Amino acid sequence: MHIIDDLAERGLLQQTTDDQGLRNHLNENVVTLYCGFDPTADSLHIGHLLPLTLLKRFQQYGHRPLALIGGGTGLIGDPSGRSTERSLNSADVVKGFTEQIQQQIERIIEFKSDGSNGAVKNNHDWLASLTFIEMLRDVGKHFGINYMLSKDSVTSRLEQGLSFTEFSYMILQSIDFKNLYEKENCSLQIGGSDQWGNITAGMELIRRTRSEQQEEEADVYGLTVPLITKSDGTKFGKTAGGAVWLDPEKTSPYEFYQFWINTDDRDVIRFLKFFTFLSLEEIDQLEKELEKAPEKRMPHKRLAEEMTKLVHGEEALKQAEKITEALFSGDIKSLNAEEIEQGFKDVPSVTIDEKESGLIDLLVTANISSSKRQAREDIKNGAVYINGERKQDLAYHLTVEDRLDDRFTIVRRGKKKYFLIRFES
Known part of the structure; x- marks a missing residue:
């Protein structure tokens, strides 16, 4: 051709x-x-x-x-x-x-x-x-x-x-x-x-x-x-956090991967043609996969893979995929400190220096729960997770065992609200 x-x-x-x-x-x-x-x-x-x-x-x-x-x-x-x-x-x-x-x-x-x-x-x-x-x-x-x-x-x-x-x-x-x-x-x-x-x-x-x-x-x-436009009318390359940069210090490989995997269904095939070096025949097959099983998001995954590998390399792609899978499955403990920094870069965070902290006090200190009363209700209702594990013990105290790489604890309230607890060394 x-x-x-x-x-x-x-x-x-x-x-x-x-x-x-x-x-x-x-x-x-x-x-x-x-x-x-x-x-x-x-x-x-x-x-x-x-x-x-x-x-x-x-x-x-x-x-x-x-x-x-x-x-x-x-x-x-x-x-x-x-x-x-x-x-x-x-x-x-x-x-x-x-x-x-x-x-x-x-x-x-x-x-x-x-x-x-x-x-x-x-x-x-x-x-x-x-x-x-x-x-x-x-x-x-x-x-x-x-x-x-x-x-x-x-x-x-x-x-x-x-x-x-x-x-x-x-x-x-x-x-x-x-x-x-x-x-x-x-x-x-x-x-x-x-x-x-x-x-x-x-x-x-x-x-x-x-x-x-x-x-x-x-x-x-x-x-x-052509100048690129998105089907939903928003500007290409912009997110809630601003521009999507090629520098991994400004936009982490995980954030970069997420940008592409969250592409609108109406744009994903077009972007595969624009940006990737996949053959047109393979892209046509991915378009059929999208029509047959849109919930699998196969074209989106392929787009995210190809672009992250192109810009950041194979290792960064593997890391982005690992973070994505850990967040999806709740297996937070599988992540190392660098991966936690990437995956939870934009979530609310608080730094504390206590070696041990009561869970109720922690939830209030970190503004995860609005009051001690609310914290107790959240714990009893099973809405609180520490590093992916549900905690329903009102007397639970966080110790060094709850620290990932001795630096972080990830708290989740409900299904999607994450909070990053940093510990001073």
């Missing part, structure tokens, strides 16, 4: 600048392509996974992807898809973000040390040395104001206000494409549909500068993927 057909069948094709020309170009060449990622935070989030997996998909078809980190453009800020201007970070902060993002990209896309199958690049390497006069004389003269004003990334911001800094972003991204074309033989830029104007501007700059040098017309292309 041609990669363009694969993308189309997966619903990943929004726009191309020349569909047939691009097909022929990909058939006849090992194509170097790129996508940019601006370091606006210390981690990428799952909204970046679509372009990342797209680069990896092209690599699997034998092409050469470049993941371009915007160490230079990240100092400016892309106005595309935004209603307000970004806050500008210092050069040191952007440099730190860049290093962390590079590590994340290299965990998802495997690059050989010689760069033959792709690489991570940083546009700070060429933009930082560009003088303002050079940009105006050599680049700016190729950008008509009317042309720039016609781009969606600009027109959508004119009423709210657009600074010259953000207005210039299109020129900087165009310089990126031109530089990668000349230095890396990069002939294809990909991105989200909101990047269409920036992509076509870069193509136009390459063609104009080559025309100046009286060379043959450049064979360059652009391709965009």
Whole structure:
């Protein structure tokens, strides 16, 4: 199957600048392509996974992807898809973000040390040395104001206000494409549909500068993927706790796994096509499983498995699955301290230093029960569990034996209300 057909069948094709020309170009060449990622935070989030997996998909078809980190453009800020201007970070902060993002990209896309199958690049390497006069004389003269004003990334911001800094972003991204074309033989830029104007501007700059040098017309292309929406109308990649990050310190592998496994039934097959490298035939089979036995949630589990393994690795996937199973079965004692930290990251917690504590007092101290009277009722009614075991003895005292890894006790009240008790060492 041609990669363009694969993308189309997966619903990943929004726009191309020349569909047939691009097909022929990909058939006849090992194509170097790129996508940019601006370091606006210390981690990428799952909204970046679509372009990342797209680069990896092209690599699997034998092409050469470049993941371009915007160490230079990240100092400016892309106005595309935004209603307000970004806050500008210092050069040191952007440099730190860049290093962390590079590590994340290299965990998802495997690059050989010689760069033959792709690489991570940083546009700070060429933009930082560009003088303002050079940009105006050599680049700016190729950008008509009317042309720039016609781009969606600009027109959508004119009423709210657009600074010259953000207005210039299109020129900087165009310089990126031109530089990668000349230095890396990069002939294809990909991105989200909101990047269409920036992509076509870069193509136009390459063609104009080559025309100046009286060379043959450049064979360059652009391709965009759709912006992801969820069937329930909520924004993709957002949870009650905020964004879903690729950094395990910001979003644990367990939380990451849970995000995917809780995908809406209406979205799960679409997301399998978008994000995973499963064959379309296997995804069709999973869709049939969903129709036949929706309660088993087989596509959801497969989606969670594939994405957690891709981003965090096999061991992290096993750990996320273990936590999930322990919480489902109530076998809390099977978890170690790290797994408890992940699985109970967002539940109410309290730190105490007592070596021994009466259960009634503990329930009140930790705000698990509203009063001692309520605590007694909860215990007598069998609503209180310590590390997964029901406790109905009003005189029960917690001891060191009730501590997991000598650090935690998990209290459950009712079916789903968990509380984490931390013990000071």
